[in-house]
Amino acid sequence: MVLFEEGDFVGEDRVRLQNRRLDHVRKVHRVSVGDELRVGVLGGRVGRGSVVQIDEKILEMTIRLEADPPAPIPVRLILALPRPKVLNRVIAAASSMGVREIDLINSWRVEKSYWRSPRLSDENLRHQSILGLELAGDTVLPAIKLHRLFTSFVREMSPQMIRRQLALLADPGGQREVPRSVTQPVVLAIGPEGGFIQREIDTLCEIGFAAVSLGPRILRVETAIAYLLGRLF
Amino acid sequence: MVLFEEGDFVGEDRVRLQNRRLDHVRKVHRVSVGDELRVGVLGGRVGRGSVVQIDEKILEMTIRLEADPPAPIPVRLILALPRPKVLNRVIAAASSMGVREIDLINSWRVEKSYWRSPRLSDENLRHQSILGLELAGDTVLPAIKLHRLFTSFVREMSPQMIRRQLALLADPGGQREVPRSVTQPVVLAIGPEGGFIQREIDTLCEIGFAAVSLGPRILRVETAIAYLLGRLF
Numbered sequence: 001m002v003l004f005e006e007g008d009f010v011g012e013d014r015v016r017l018q019n020r021r022l023d024h025v026r027k028v029h030r031v032s033v034g035d036e037l038r039v040g041v042l043g044g045r046v047g048r049g050s051v052v053q054i055d056e057k058i059l060e061m062t063i064r065l066e067a068d069p070p071a072p073i074p075v076r077l078i079l080a081l082p083r084p085k086v087l088n089r090v091i092a093a094a095s096s097m098g099v100r101e102i103d104l105i106n107s108w109r110v111e112k113s114y115w116r117s118p119r120l121s122d123e124n125l126r127h128q129s130i131l132g133l134e135l136a137g138d139t140v141l142p143a144i145k146l147h148r149l150f151t152s153f154v155r156e157m158s159p160q161m162i163r164r165q166l167a168l169l170a171d172p173g174g175q176r177e178v179p180r181s182v183t184q185p186v187v188l189a190i191g192p193e194g195g196f197i198q199r200e201i202d203t204l205c206e207i208g209f210a211a212v213s214l215g216p217r218i219l220r221v222e223t224a225i226a227y228l229l230g231r232l233f
Numbered sequence: 234m235v236l237f238e239e240g241d242f243v244g245e246d247r248v249r250l251q252n253r254r255l256d257h258v259r260k261v262h263r264v265s266v267g268d269e270l271r272v273g274v275l276g277g278r279v280g281r282g283s284v285v286q287i288d289e290k291i292l293e294m295t296i297r298l299e300a301d302p303p304a305p306i307p308v309r310l311i312l313a314l315p316r317p318k319v320l321n322r323v324i325a326a327a328s329s330m331g332v333r334e335i336d337l338i339n340s341w342r343v344e345k346s347y348w349r350s351p352r353l354s355d356e357n358l359r360h361q362s363i364l365g366l367e368l369a370g371d372t373v374l375p376a377i378k379l380h381r382l383f384t385s386f387v388r389e390m391s392p393q394m395i396r397r398q399l400a401l402l403a404d405p406g407g408q409r410e411v412p413r414s415v416t417q418p419v420v421l422a423i424g425p426e427g428g429f430i431q432r433e434i435d436t437l438c439e440i441g442f443a444a445v446s447l448g449p450r451i452l453r454v455e456t457a458i459a460y461l462l463g464r465l466f
Contacts, residue, residue, distance in 0.1 A: 070449040093456045136450040180414055216303040217369040223326045223459045226452075230463030 001038040001137045002029065002049065003130055004063070015039075015049070017059040025059060039063050040139040042130075069139040072098040073233050074185040076165075080107040080192035081146075082221050084117035088128045090222050095132030095142050097229055105147040107200055109192040115148060154203055162187060162208040169204050170228060171195060174213035182232050190224060234271040234370045235262065235282065236363055237296070248272075248282070250292040258292060272296050273372040275363075302372040305331040306466050307418040309398075313340040313425035314379075315454050317350035321361045323455050328365030328375050330462055338380040340433055342425040348381060387436055395420065395441040402437050403461060404428060407446035415465055423457060 002025055008015045017025060029037060031051050039049035039061065049063035081104045082090050094102055106115070118124065125144045133139060147153035167187040168178070172195060189196075189204060196204070201211060219227060235258055241248045250258060262270060264284050272282035272294065282296035314337045315323050327335055339348070351357065358377050366372060380386035400420040401411070405428060422429075422437060429437070434444060452460060 093453065096450060096452055096456060097460065098450060135453065138450065217329060217331060217371065219329055219459075220326065220368065222455070223329060226456045226459035227330065227463035230460035230465075 001040050001046065001134045002061075003040050003042055003134050003139060005042045010060070013062050013064065014052075015061050015063055018057065022057070022059050026054075031059070037061070038137060039065075040069060040133075040137065041065060042139055042141065044139055045069065046137060046139060070098065070137060072100045072138075072140065073229060075099055075229065075232070076101040076103070076185075076187045077225070078103045078105055078187065078189040079221065079225075080105060080190065080196065081110045081114050082192070083111075084114060084119045086220070086222055087117070087119050088124070090225065091125060091128040091142075091144070092132035092135070093222055094225060095129040096136040096138070097132075097226065098136070098138060099229075100140060100142050102142050102144045103147055103153070104144065105153050106150045107192050108150075108197045109194045120146060150200060151203075154207060157207060159207060167207075167209040169196070169201065169209040169211045170214065170224060171201055171211045172213055172216070172218060173201075174211035176210060176212045178212045178214055178228060178231055180231055186232055188228060188232070190221060190228070193221070234273055234279065234367045235294075236273050236275055236367050236372060238275045243293070246295050246297065247285075248294050248296055251290065255290070255292050259287075264292070270294070271370060272298075273302060273366075273370065274298060275372055275374065277372055278302065279370060279372060303331060303370060305333045305371075305373065306462060308332055308462065308465070309334040309336070309418075309420045310458070311336045311338060311420065311422040312454065312458075313338060313423065313429065314343045314347050315425070316344075317347060317352045319453070319455055320350070320352050321357070323458065324358060324361040324375075324377070325365035325368070326455055327458060328362040329369040329371070330365075330459065331369070331371060332462075333373060333375050335375050335377045336380055336386070337377065338386050339383045340425050341383075341430045342427045353379060383433060384436075387440060390440060392440060400440075400442045402429070402434065402442040402444045403447065403457065404434055404444045405446055405449070405451060406434075407444035409443060409445045411445045411447055411461060411464055413464055419465055421461060421465070423454060423461070426454070 004015045010016045031054055033051050035051045037049050040046040045065040046067050046069050047065040049061040051061050053060040077094055077099050129141050165185045165187050166182055169189045237248045243249045264287055266284050268284045270282050273279040278298040279300050279302050280298040282294040284294050286293040310332050362374050398418045398420050399415055402422045
């Protein structure tokens with residue numbers, strides 16, 4: 001799917017792409033005049049578009065928006081900041097699965113250098129989210145927040161919010177199994193490579209999280225997120 | 234976890250690593266004499282090892298094997314050959330989740346050049362599998378087979394085997410939902426980027442596969458595998 005923004009409209013049902021975003025669409029879709037593509041408007045509806053002009057400098061389409069984007073999954077994902085190398089994939093994958101809230105938090109085992117990665121720029125996080133949305137046919141960007149201090153993040157978590165939801169902490173030492181096919185909203189916390197340390201686990205459990213385990217296997221964070229979401233919803 | 238092979242044993246409970254595999258362990262684990270590590274023997278049991286010597290050329294450990302590796306998940310994964318860029322991640326992730334049988338098959342939308350990738354070498358597939366096993370604390374390599382012709386692969390699939398198992402084909406157009414928490418063994422087929430073509434879907438359904446859908450969202454193959462396995466088991 002090609003995702004347009006409000007600023008791309010040059011008429012009521014006509015959109016125009018230029019520059020970097022045009023290059024992306026040209027490379028990914030290899031379109032010609034007359035081609036039909038799935039399209040969506042960022043934060044809005046989805047439908048079909050027909051290419052009316054394409055060259056080195058410009059792409060114009062007429063579009064018909066006919067449907068709402070797919071429903072989100074009711075999860076707020078709290079992730080110990082992953083290595084920069086995997087961050088992009090994690091954001092795109094979470095966004096493709098319909099996650100609408102992502103908190104990237106610090107943890108004892110997160111290397112300090114990760115917080116200096118240029119991949120944490122708003123622009124990159126937005127770009128990776130859009131790649132996930134375009135793949136999935138969705139239009140709604142996740143809200144991604146950075147929390148460089150574990151303790152102040154925990155302090156800011158509202159106890160009411162946690163009580164109303166199912167707050168789960170994925171930890172190999174968790175005593176309970178990960179629940180299946182839940183119907184209520186979930187807050188899901190996933191630790192760094194090597195896991196949260198015991199003190200962090202205790203802190204999260206004190207404010208209402210339940211430690212749950214996927215069994216004895218350790219998975220990479222991108223695998224664990226998809227596995228957990230598949231199981232939960 | 235560090236995975237040893239039969240040939241690494243230099244005594245009943247003593248193992249030695251050299252060369253390329255030593256470099257890998259040194260880089261990943263940064264061990265010193267006296268350190269305890271989780272260890273396993275390829276195809277065998279798991280336990281703890283204690284480093285008795287480490288230098289540029291050699292690592293020696295005494296090991297105690299105390300437990301069986303984690304149970305596999307009862308799934309045979311049939312994957313349209315992914316892009317070389319994602320193949321490594323897919324193999325390591327499947328292996329970390331406990332998949333023991335992987336068939337990489339051709340499909341109309343698999344680019345022919347993918348079959349010439351050096352990543353399809355036995356050595357690379359084995360290496361990626363081992364990375365997944367070491368992460369998960371498992372010791373049993375998946376059997377990975379390459380099938381360069383879709384039709385002969387389908388012809389060789391035994392109808393008895395399919396009837397005894399739950400044969401599922403993940404397809405966005407599938408009429409049924411993906412079942413949850415199944416107890417019987419599953420054969421799970423996942424198409425290429427862009428999906429299987431209708432003729433391939435028909436062929437698989439004729440021999441007993443049921444087309445199932447994850448909903449309207451399209452996911453990357455590595456995300457889809459973990460999501461499906463989390464939901465199925």
